[in-house]
Every structure is written in C-alpha cells, then in structure tokens.
Amino acid sequence: MSVEVVFWSVVLARFALPLLIPLFPLPAIVGCLLLDGVDQTIFQTFGFDPPNYQSYDKAMDVFYLSIAYLASLRNWTNHSAVQVSRFLFFYRQVGVVAFELTGVRALLLLFPNTFEYYFIAYEGIRSRRNPLRYALKFWVLVAAGIWIFVKLPQEYWIHIAQLDLTDTIRDVPWFLPLVVVLLLVLAAVVWFVVRPRLRPADWPLRFRADPLPAEIDEAHERAAYQAAHRKVFDLAAVEKIFLIGLISVIYGQVLPGVEASDLEVFLGIAVFVAINSAIGVWSARRGYAWESAVLSFAVVFATNVVLVVVADLLLSRRGDDLQLTDTLFFVFLLSILTMLYDRYHPVSEYRAAAAKRDAAASGQTGVDH
Template structure:
C-alpha cells in the first residue's frame, strides 16, 4: 500500500510538472508561476508524504525545469510582438541553456552563477506588463534596463546564494534571523524573536503601500486585466510589428530550411543533453548531439509540410502522430544498435515523445508568427 501511495504521489507531481507547462503558451503568467510553485514544493512533498529515494532529485528537478522553460521560450516565439524584446529573450535563453550544459559536462557549480537564469524572470516581467499594457510600448532602453536589473539585482545574488554559498533560505531564515534550530515549528520560530517578527510584518506592509503608490503612477492601462494572450488586442502598424522581428524575412520569402532548422537543432540538442543525464542514457555527449541532429533533420521535411499547410487542429494532430511514430522508430533502432545496454528502450521512446513535442510546438508557433507578420506586410 505504501508503494502504491508513493507511486501515486510521484505520478501526480511529475504529471503536473509535465502538463501544466503546456498551458504557458495560452496563459503564460499564471502557468509559469504555477510551474515555479510546483518546482519549489515538489521536493518537500516527496520528503513529507513518500519514502522515495531522492538521490537523483537534482538531475530530475533540473531536467523538468529546463522542460518548462523550453515551453516558455517557445511561447515567446508564439506570442511576443515586441521584436527587440524577443531577441533579448532569445539571447538570455540560449545563454542559460549553454551554461546548464557546461555544468552537466564539467560539474562546476560556479558555471550556474556565470550563466544565470535571467530568462525566467525576464519572461515573467514581460508577461506581467502584458496583463494590462501593450508590451510594444517598451522601448529598447526599457527592455535592456529590465533585463539588466533582473540579471544583476535579482539573479546574480540568487545564483550565488544557491550554487556558490549553497545556503538554504529556510534554514538561514530560522537559524540566523530568528535564532532557532532549522526545522523548528514556525510558531516557535516567530515567538523566539517577536521584535523581528513585527519588523518583518511592518516591512511587508510598507512594501504593499509602496506598490500601491507606484501602481498609481503607471501609465493608464491599455486594456482590462487579462491572462489569456489569445484575447484580441488593438491592431498594430507594420512598423510596430516588424521592428527587430527575426521572422520578417521568412514571412516575405516563405519558410525555408535555413535559420529555423539550425535553431531547432541547437535548441533540441542542448535540451537533449540535459535530459540524457536524467534518463541515464550512458552515451558520449557528442553521440547524443548527433542522434538529436539526425532526428531533427529527418523530421524537417515532414514538419515543414504541416507548417505550409496551416495550423488547424486536424493537421496538428496528424503531424504529432506522424512525428511520434518516426521519432520512436528512429530512437528504437538506435537503442537496438547500442546492444551493450547503454540505452534503455523505454527511455528512448520517452525521449522521442519529448523531441516530438518540442519540434511540433516550435514549428507550429514559428508558423503562426510568420503568417501573422506576412499578413501585416501585405
């Protein structure tokens, strides 16, 4: 019975971490915040309610973090209409992704400090603006200041705290701030230093007050509060829509096997190297990269056919089924070829489904963006 409850909790948590990110393209802000909450709570849930061995938790956690952030990046391609902000997001995303891969290869924690995860909070900041304002209002200077402040003021201290100092915030909060043993009940924690507790409450009230004052100084909202990015927005001019957008040339010339294929290979290969650590695929990293490039190249012709033919649900379903079949066959053959047991067949099939999901979402969202810009350019 204990095993069954452990398995149920594990499946519920992992299922949530796999399915909730799929809401990010449509409801980016609430969905990514939900991902953050689950990411923060999952280890505590496993420790409190299960007897699971968490020895490999870090690699599991990191891989699922990369998964939901990959979906967030794909939603940038789908949704963002500020071309310069999109290019900054692309840089921040690949910069962090390269850093995580280097960390997996070299196992040097300082690399996660050098390559901070600025992309995530930058994404949240942009989507927070979009809830009430048109993000095309953001000038280049505003975008750079937003990214720079998040990088220097928020992420560098956070990455240093987690990966260099390797401190636990809860332990620090209880032991250093309130002078109790880590893990003490919260009632005992706050009562040990009541003056500090009162000061914290006062600080929170002051922050809320400052936030209300700052909110009143913001420009008038362009629309009522909204979290669904598919709700209609005011029409845009050609200049606003195309300024700095990397998809404009493709919209004029039509989809081609140029930059999108190279980006797709880079994106999926980097993600695959990280997931290979989680799945226990004991292969040289260059072989993982080559296998991924092979899958992407084989898929390229198939996926581009569906991009050219539209993005209706029917074609999306068919393209997904076709690519799942193709990728599963390719990776199953690869697993059979590695007969020394370095590749688990079940892991290979899961790997194929993961690649398929990313490929289909990338092609679908890129196609949507290209057609939207092409329509504006007519």
Template structure:
C-alpha cells in the same frame, strides 16, 4: 519496496509537471506561476507523503525544468506583440540554455551562476504588465533596465545562494526566524523598483485578462500566396524559413545535449551519446521542418506530434539495439519519457514560430519590400 501509493503520488506529480506547462501559451502568467510552484514543492511532497529515494527523481526534475522553460519561451512566439521584448527574452532564454548544457557537460556549478535564469522572471514581468497595459508601451530602455535589474538584484544573489553557497532558504529561516525580515525587505525593494519602472506608463485599461490572444495563420495557404504576389517576397520568405531552421537546430541540439546528460541509468560514453544526439537532431529537424510546411492548424500539429513521436520511438529502439552491441545500455522507459518532452517542444516550436513570423513580418509588412512594377 515501493508501495502503490508512493508510485501513484510520484506519477501524479510528474504528470502535473508535464501537463500544467501546456497551459502557459494560453494562460501565460497563471501557467508559469503554477509551474514554478510545482517545481518548488514537488520534492517536499515526496518527502512528506512517500518513502521514495529522491536521487532517482533528479533526472526527471531537471528535464521537466528545461521542458517548461522551453514551452515558456515558445509561448512568446505565439503571444508577444513587443518585438524588442521578444528578441531580448529570446537571448535570455538561449543564454541560460547554453549555461545549463555546459553545466551538464562539465558539472561546474559556477556556470549556473554565470548563466543565470533571468529569462523566467523577465517573462513574468512582461506578462504582469500585459494584464493592465498594451505591452508595446514598454520601451527599449525600460526593457533593458528591467532585465538588468532582474539580473543584478534578483538572479545573481539567487543563483549564488543555490549553486555556490548551496544553502536552503527554508532551513536558513528555521535556523533564525529573523532572517525572514531580510527577505521581506528585499521583496519590498524589488516592488519599489517595479513601481519606478512603470510609474510613467499610460493609465491602466479597465479590467484584466489572464488569457493571451493571438491570430492563427495558415503560413502556406492562400494568404501567404497573396503576400508573395504583392511583394518580391520569395527570397525573404525563404530567408525566414532558413533562419527558422537555424534556430531549430540550435534548440534541438541544446535540448538533446541536456536531456542526454541527465538521463539516469545510461551506460554509454560521450562519443556514443554524441552520435545518438546528432542522428536524433538531424532527423527531428528535417522531418519536423517538412511536416511544418504542410500547415499550422491544430489538426496538422497533432498529426506532427504523433508522427514525430513514432519516429523518435523507432530511433530510440534502434539506438538501444546498437548500443547493446558495444557494451552500452539505456533505460528505455526513462529515455522514451525524455524523448516525449523533446518531441513536444519541437512540435510547439513549429507551430508558434510560424505564428510569430506572420504576426511580426507578414501582417505588418516589415522587411517585405513591395514589388517593383
């Protein structure tokens, strides 16, 4: 029987893994490193300080991994000034997300090797550069080479080690301490490659800041109206909304599929899950899109999160009710936790996508042709 201290430790770790990633948009590098460390040590904490059966934590662990990776990607909409770096990182994020979704549907570990998590390390590289340089000094060639180096020399060996060979690095070093030398040499080679990539950049600026800075815009306020007055922008404005909607559908669909597949204690067939995910996807996308048009200040974002949480709570309760009529069931508490993660990701998407549009479209006047007199 689980004692009180075990439960307290469990929820302390889960809450840390929930709240720490929320620091990533404001403090990208410390936030992502802290999230990585928590992901690395959480199960060790449980092994050392509790008697909990870790099998029950696997679903939470996978969901929290995807949750903090999604927040990491969404923070690039808020913060990144290098547009090519953003587009490349967006591809790397969705490439990994597709791989995870396929893995959860098929349980083929090879898919995690074929769809490596290059995105996370590329993000760390960019944010490390940003602390000492304007990231716009990173050319397309440097960014592509960086992604290729991470893909080939970092993530392919790492994904093979974990998902194909299924080996544990700690156990490997304990079995033969000399193996640590191999890891040190490998790390030195990676640092050498990083130096080679950055060797011809301009001089570093004095000091550094771990906090990201961005401008907050009211996408539907007077400033947007002035942009529309000065440009034949209504069509382009609607195009951007359309593209935003498409990406949101993709994001919500992939997150919903992954969360639905890793939910513990679910007694539902694939068709029932598909119906539930589809309904959740449609309502979340349409409702959050409608709410997002009403403003992007913190007050409206909090309101959106509350409204979306209530709507999703009702949807889960209805799904649970109807599923029971067809000899299925879900663990209500677990499902609500997963839905909370999804709701927060969708809410942050609504906020930061609009900031990204203003930063790279409206302010720079890119793709906004002037009105003909």
C-alpha cells in the same frame, strides 16, 4: 501513499503544467515556479531524497522554460522583447549544459536564469498594457534589473551558499519576519511610488494569451507561410537543433539508461531534428496541416517512433527495457518541442515581418509629409 506514487505524481505535474503556458502564460508559469520551489519539500515530507536532485531539478526547469520560450514565439507581439527573450533563454541553456558536464556550481551563477522572471515581467506588463509601447531599450533594462538585483542573489543563495528556504525559515527565527517586512516594503513602494507614475492601463486584467494574427491563426495558413519561407536547413532549423539538442544533453545526464556521450546525444538529436525539418517542409509544401495540437503531436510522435525503429533495424541495435524507456522519452521530448516550434515560430516570423513593413510604411509616410 507510497514514495514512488508521490515522486511520479510530482514529475507528471512538472511535465503537464507547462503545457498550459502557451494559453495562460502568467498563471501557468507562476504555477511552474511554485511547484519547482516546493517539490523537494514534498519529497522530504514523505521521506524521499531523489538521487542527483540538482540535475533532476535543472532538467525539469529547462523543460518548462523551453515551453515558455516557445510560448513567447507564439504570443509576444513586441519583436524586441522576443530578441531579448531568445538571448536570455539560450544563454541559460548553455550554462546549465556546462554545469551538467562539469559539476561546477559557479556556472549557474555566471549563467543565471534571468529568462524565467523576464517572461513573468513581460506577461505581467501585457496583462494590463500594450507591450508595443516599449522599445528595445526598455526590455534590456528590464532584463538587466532582473539579472543584477534578483537572479544573481538568488542563484548565489541556492547554488553557491546552497541554502534552502524552508530549512532557513525553520532554523533562523528572524528570517521569516525579515522576509515579510521586506515584502511589505516592496509592496508599499510599488503601490505608493510606482503605481501613481504609471500610464493608464490599456485594458482590463487579462491572463489568457492574446489571439494570433488573423492572417496566420489557422493551420493551413501557417503551413502556407512555412512553405513559402522555410528551407530544410535554415536559421530556424539551427535554432531548433540547439533548443532540442541542449535540453536532450541535460536529460541525458539525468536518465540512468543513457549510455551515449553528450556529443553523441546532441548529434543524434540534430540528425532527427533535421529529418523532422525535411518532413515538415515537405508536408507544408503539400498543404498538410492539422489544427489540433494533440493530433499534430500524435503525427510527429508516430513519425519519430518509425524513424527510431528503422534506425535500430539498420544499425542492428537491441536495447534493454531501460534503454527503450529512455529512447521513448527522448522521442516524446523531441516530438512535443518540434511540434510546438513548428506551430509557433511562423507566428513570430510573421509578426516580425509585419512590424518591419509597418515601420517602413511609417517612414515612407513621414517622408511624404
């Protein structure tokens, strides 16, 4: 098997597997995490050392974490958990962009990837228990525990000490037995100390995402919600600009054919996101919606390809094949994230508004009694 086939097979897997996260959140993100951990070993096994691996790895990470964040908008019923998720996700994105611009590894320690394990923790809880049982304080404590006791040591190990797990296991004879003992101790603590103190589970083990609220689980209902609540430039549009803009800057550092500056990449993406938002609001107000995610993506992708062609004609630009490939990649990235955001954000907004209404009704009921 050629090195090129191995490399592109791994890259394709790292793009395809995250697309399962919205439907199977826990197993899919664990699969992404495992693939992230072994891809370099796979490359080395076939005698290939990708140039700028650190940047490539971060770029792959931010893609599947972006899908995970969008999945949290789709699936999570606890709005407080979503708020913590939003902070952790964008905090990490800012740190990765800062690292790409400066090359200072310490930034990855200061901006740890707490979001990933927080997402896993939420989905692990949801697999047996109702997340609505837990208030904001609980989710903040979960995030803080992961940040301090898991991610800071891990980020130091990877990015400051620059140690590799496979190499350490090979070169340090006592390291693997120590890891096994620590895992066994942790498992014993969970089984004998934590488990007996847990409340009874609310339902049998479930890995598939829960159904969407019946009031907004169909495409025409989401379109109607957007038509009633969205504007061309609102907070949702700003969030989408930063979501897609930051990840585009990161990929702009990795792709070889990108000649634009980081600011130009971000502003260019911002313009396209704004145009997409305008088209989305216009189509929602006219009731255009597609139930199929594949069809929705095809429509958004085709629209963005037309926009790029028109922009090139107006600016009289002519790029080489490498620039064309990078342009199509950015169109793909913009289109898939835009499509998923526009499908999932209304669900999160609806749940948040419903929770506020329920809280107000409960308060009113309490006054009456």
